Amino acid sequence: MAVIEIEGLKKEYRRLRGGSTVAVNGLDLAVPEGGVFGFLGPNGAGKTTTVRCLLGLIQPTSGVTRLLGVDTQKDLKSVIDRVGSIVETPSLFPGFSGRKNLELLGALQGISRTRVAETLDRVGLGDRGNHRVKTYSLGMKQRLGIAAALLKDPEVLILDEPANGLDPAGIKEIRELLRGLGRDGRTVFVSSHILSEVRQMCDQVAILARGRLIVSGAVEDVLHERSAGGFVVKVPDLHRGLEVLQGAGMEGTIKNGAISVKLAADRSPSITEVLAREGIYLSELRPLEADLETVFLELTRDPAAQGASAQEPDVQDPGSGGRG
Amino acid sequence: MIALLRTELRRCWSRRSVHLFGALALAGIILAGVLVFINSAHPMHVCQATQTGTHCRSQNVFNLVDLKQVVRGASISLIVLGIALAASFIGAEWGTGTMTTLLTWEPRRARVYTAKFVAAAIFAFVSAILVLIVLSLALLPSALAHGSTAGADAPWALATAYSILRGAFICALGAGIGLAIGSLARNTTAAVLVTFFYLFVLENLVRGLKPHWMGWLFGDNATIFVIGHKVVAAAADGNPIVTHGPISALLAVCAYTVILTAAAVLLFLRRDVT
Numbered sequence: 001m002a003v004i005e006i007e008g009l010k011k012e013y014r015r016l017r018g019g020s021t022v023a024v025n026g027l028d029l030a031v032p033e034g035g036v037f038g039f040l041g042p043n044g045a046g047k048t049t050t051v052r053c054l055l056g057l058i059q060p061t062s063g064v065t066r067l068l069g070v071d072t073q074k075d076l077k078s079v080i081d082r083v084g085s086i087v088e089t090p091s092l093f094p095g096f097s098g099r100k101n102l103e104l105l106g107a108l109q110g111i112s113r114t115r116v117a118e119t120l121d122r123v124g125l126g127d128r129g130n131h132r133v134k135t136y137s138l139g140m141k142q143r144l145g146i147a148a149a150l151l152k153d154p155e156v157l158i159l160d161e162p163a164n165g166l167d168p169a170g171i172k173e174i175r176e177l178l179r180g181l182g183r184d185g186r187t188v189f190v191s192s193h194i195l196s197e198v199r200q201m202c203d204q205v206a207i208l209a210r211g212r213l214i215v216s217g218a219v220e221d222v223l224h225e226r227s228a229g230g231f232v233v234k235v236p237d238l239h240r241g242l243e244v245l246q247g248a249g250m251e252g253t254i255k256n257g258a259i260s261v262k263l264a265a266d267r268s269p270s271i272t273e274v275l276a277r278e279g280i281y282l283s284e285l286r287p288l289e290a291d292l293e294t295v296f297l298e299l300t301r302d303p304a305a306q307g308a309s310a311q312e313p314d315v316q317d318p319g320s321g322g323r324g
Numbered sequence: 325m326i327a328l329l330r331t332e333l334r335r336c337w338s339r340r341s342v343h344l345f346g347a348l349a350l351a352g353i354i355l356a357g358v359l360v361f362i363n364s365a366h367p368m369h370v371c372q373a374t375q376t377g378t379h380c381r382s383q384n385v386f387n388l389v390d391l392k393q394v395v396r397g398a399s400i401s402l403i404v405l406g407i408a409l410a411a412s413f414i415g416a417e418w419g420t421g422t423m424t425t426l427l428t429w430e431p432r433r434a435r436v437y438t439a440k441f442v443a444a445a446i447f448a449f450v451s452a453i454l455v456l457i458v459l460s461l462a463l464l465p466s467a468l469a470h471g472s473t474a475g476a477d478a479p480w481a482l483a484t485a486y487s488i489l490r491g492a493f494i495c496a497l498g499a500g501i502g503l504a505i506g507s508l509a510r511n512t513t514a515a516v517l518v519t520f521f522y523l524f525v526l527e528n529l530v531r532g533l534k535p536h537w538m539g540w541l542f543g544d545n546a547t548i549f550v551i552g553h554k555v556v557a558a559a560a561d562g563n564p565i566v567t568h569g570p571i572s573a574l575l576a577v578c579a580y581t582v583i584l585t586a587a588a589v590l591l592f593l594r595r596d597v598t
Contacts (some may be wrong), residue, residue, distance in 0.1 A: 056431045057424060057597040085428045091421030096455050107331045108429050148425065204576040 002033035009063035025211035038198035041208035084154035091147020094134035138165030234284035332443035342421030355464030364470035373444025386469040415512030448499035452492035504584035548573035
């Protein structure tokens with residue numbers, strides 16, 4: 001059963017001076033029950049608009065959004081108690097303490113002070129709960145926002161950039177917390193631009209660009225489908241190695257201190273054989289994988305720009321730490 | 325709904341601006357009480373010769389029967405404060421983005437607005453009564469020690485109590501108006517500026533240019549309801565302008581509140597929360 005369903009979602013903003021901006025354009029998405037689902041897209045792709053439509057904050061121009069089987073434009077109230085969320089930066093009263101903010105929200109659903117204290121502890125704010133929110137760092141505000149989302153003990157969590165502003169230790173903690181929630185059978189829907197986080201945290205991913213869904217599925221499947229097939233080869237003399245491989249009819253380029261060779265997966269022995277025959281010995285040989293960043297950039301690239309850079313390789317050595 | 329209302333009331337009470345204005349009001353009342361007490365201790369005797377003889381009276385002496393006028397004057401100031409605080413009550417929510425957070429907990433916007441309206445009105449009503457009672461108590465020692473309590477009988481006490489209630493009621497309606505303006509503007513500063521421009525610039529312009537329209541202005545109707553009787557003013561052409569009576573004035577203030585609230589609710593229900 002899909003916990004979040006979006007069908008043909010369109011949101012068009014009319015401009016005062018005429019014309020309009022389409023933020024989301026015919027989006028279809030289904031988020032299955034349980035696990036962590038990553039919702040990726042560049043700035044302006046329509047992620048936050050989609051989240052706002054899901055939570056009834058924005059009226060869509062057309063289309064249907066369902067949460068736990070309920071049309072959120074018609075009967076959000078019946079499921080809102082089972083949904084925790086953060087939309088963009090967590091917004092809480094800066095003049096009140098973190099604890100007071102949570103108590104005020106919790107009072108809407110009869111949530112006890114004990115539960116508030118437990119939730120603050122869970123996100124690592126137990127000792128700063130009585131301090132005013134305006135004295136919190138961005139990371140602490142983010143944790144408080146997550147605490148507010150967790151307060152209802154929800155079945156579905158919708159989080160917009162939950163790792164924003166957190167330090168590496170905080171990111172790790174939140175990642176583990178969200179993964180744990182996903183393992184417990186809850187559905188965690190995370191919009192994020194931190195691709196490495198999504199790779200480590202999410203079971204499934206959807207990539208959005210210009211208001212449309214580009215690809216959706218299990219993270220490994222998305223990466224596998226986008227992989228061009230080939231190997232990363234490291235030898236002491238890269239130029240000599242490339243020359244030998246090309247001489248044997250293999251297609252390759254030098255990139256990021258290694259040779260990328262396009263070759264079917266079952267033909268790796270031929271690389272070792274060709275190189276060994278010429279007295280070149282391998283220091284590394286591994287399959288060439290598409291990484292999420294490359295896939296993301298490739299999928300979300302502007303079509304005009306895509307045409308201009310069609311000659312660039314579309315896969316990259318994941319260990320290179322950046323684009324070549 | 326009760327939980328939502330209770331939360332809104334707690335939030336009203338916890339606001340720093342409320343604490344600040346409360347502290348300022350208390351300090352002002354204490355200062356006024358002390359000044360009136362000191363002045364009453366040293367009255368000035370003013371004598372005036374008339375055709376019937378010389379009449380002398382003591383100035384600066386506080387007579388308890390004058391409390392009704394003090395209450396009326398203070399109520400009119402409290403209306404403006406009620407509007408400003410209510411506008412900031414909802415304007416701050418839009419400014420900080422907490423309205424988004426609230427609507428992800430209670431998506432029924434009509435309920436949310438109703439709870440805010442009722443909370444702001446209750447808070448303004450109770451606060452106004454407290455301020456006016458504390459003000460009365462602060463002036464009491466002056467009347468008892470140096471002034472006079474003559475005429476402060478049961479009908480006077482009842483009339484003063486009614487004045488306090490009328491002032492508090494108009495304050496509550498003012499809070500509703502402030503909430504509506506704050507909700508329409510989605511910003512405290514804009515709401516407060518609009519309110520002050522309307523009350524202190526636009527209404528004065530209308531009074532000056534079109535004195536016969538006075539009977540329809542918010543400020544005049546609020547004042548008439550608080551003082552409890554019609555006002556007769558002289559127009560530039562020398563003709564008297566008789567305003568509405570207190571009941572009509574109340575209806576006019578209610579009409580302002582209802583129209584602005586309806587506009588605010590309609591927009592709140594339809595407009596995207598971005």
